[in-house]
Amino acid sequence: MNRRKLSNRNGVGHKSLKRPNRRLERDDVDTVMVSVALKSFVEAKRAEGLRDRTIEAYNEHIKLLMRYMGGDFPLSKLTADQIREYVNYMLYDRLTYQEDEHRKKKKKGLSANTVNIRLRTLRTMCNYWFLEGMISTNPMQNISQVKSDYVEEVPGLSPKEVKKLLNYLNDEFFGDYRDRLLIMLLLDTGMRINEAVNVKIGDINMKRSTVHIPSARAKNRRYREVPATLSVLQKLVELYHENESYFEQSEYIFLNTDGEPYSSDAFRKRLNRIKVDIGMERLSPHQFRHTFCREYLLNGGDLFTLQKIVDHADIKTTRKYIQMDEDNLRAQHGVYSPVNKYLE
Template sequence: MGRKFIAERGPKVSKDRQPNNDRKTRDVRYTLDEAVEIFIRAKEAEGIRSSTIKGYNDTVRYFKDWLSAKVHFIDDISATNIREYINYLRTERLPYQGDTQREGTTKGLSVYTINIRLRNLRTIFRFLSTEGIIRANPTSNIPLVKDDAHEEVQGLTDLEVDAILASYEDKLFAQWRDKTLVLLLMDTGLRINEALSLAADQIDFKELAILVPSQIAKNRKHREVPISREVAKRLRQLLDETQQYFGDDCQLFMNAYGEDFTADAFRRRLNRLKKRLDIPKLHPHMFRHTFARNYILNGGDIFTLQKILDHADIQTTRKYIQMDKEHLRQQHNKFSPVRRLFNKNKGL
């Protein structure tokens, strides 16, 4: 009997070895948890920041809570599932659900929040599709949610700022610390995590500058941010007090128990203050927007502002400069060309 050999590669099948129709190819199938773990490990290997990793994990956790028992394997998640989830977030999900201090009563998350979650899901599924872990990307044809009524984040009015600062009792450490933090944010435009991570060696009291290291900055570039002499003086006082109570190695902003003061803790305190002062919205990022708007109103230029805010794209900086009706009236009254003509030529 002659020996068999393969002359050409290809889909040809030997006559005496027909395919067994009862044998099916068994693909490796991943659960949602298994697939996401592969994604997270890959992102950690890329050096993605822990805060970004947390965002991905939170997004998946919210999605899993909604999915419940609908699907088990990640390959079974369809575009229909994604669209149904988006509709749930728009019309049924309660803002801050589970947070007794912040939980809202109006159903439906903001378009901004929904799109953050959708962007994260798109990133995850695009990776899994590229890696061959899923056959098709269920988010490939799903656009971000649009909202014609969406407004950019507004800064605080002058009256709101005055009310906030007047509400703090300087004799109480926690309130004096909060007031100092508010003044720092409105003086520098720092992001809340950049401000709360400040240590003594990041503040140059002589040159009146704050160093934001690359490992903290959002764009991974270190920068120096100028501060006013008045705010620097308060920071010096706060640093002296915290070091006196908690040691020289402590951060600038600490809670009354000697633990790091966190962004979430500050948000909760602002939420209580918002209710007490009857302010519609109050969260840390509004102080950054307030700084940006007032910087321009006081004569600063947008290019310098871009550097201070650490924006890679100046279009992002433009979005921060949101002026209310009163600011528009003030600026028009100050710079109207026709008004200047009337002032110059009294006979018009």
């Protein structure tokens, strides 16, 4: 077995709520700072068993609001009118990727979907603060989600783009080879990236051709057995044994060049560098999941089986993944149009 180079090529290895019986004194309500209220909310959510990633998202969303408000501020300033001003700012004035210095292409206005995610976060927090007596009124009670006629499509990759990406990866380098197998796993199973990078050797069942996703690692806290192509699983086992020749023993399949578990953020950064090198507009881990969903359906798979494989709690979420581009639509129409039988 040829040993791969560990270094990279560049050498860089809406429901109203009842007033709570318990409340703060009026003066205290008016002076509770959002940073204090956030800490209380986070501690409560940790006690409920929310995952760290969800807690991080709550923190990040409030930091963005605080930045808009000019820093820490009393909760009493968070009125319905103030929130509507914030929504308009996000929709029409805020730059996309504003905090990312490496992003060259920035435009004004966030998508309705992004704004609605932040509104849901703020609604959850305001409900908690109101019930805990930290605010005397719930400013989110009459705030609606942003309406949009456009259904945002989850972009996937074309076969040409997938081949271009795989051709770029050089198997002489450990990082490239590892990323190739990770991409193949994502395209073969539709796993979420956090599920895929955390696959362990004990999760692989060669007899059943499945990968076990325990509830502790699943987004919806439901364990499942994900079907996988046998040849892909064999490659993963080979990678595991190859890891043993470089690093101390680890139960994880995907490792970085220091022998530590590979992270989803590290993979995202790698894809961001690669997309520049190969001239792609967009390249992210989630695109592989969408590509799997789209191709699964185009190849004859049914929607309900797909929902089970990719672990969607709601079939509406699965339907979102079947938005097809114009090439797909033309191809499907050419095969299935009823007029074909009359043109013979």
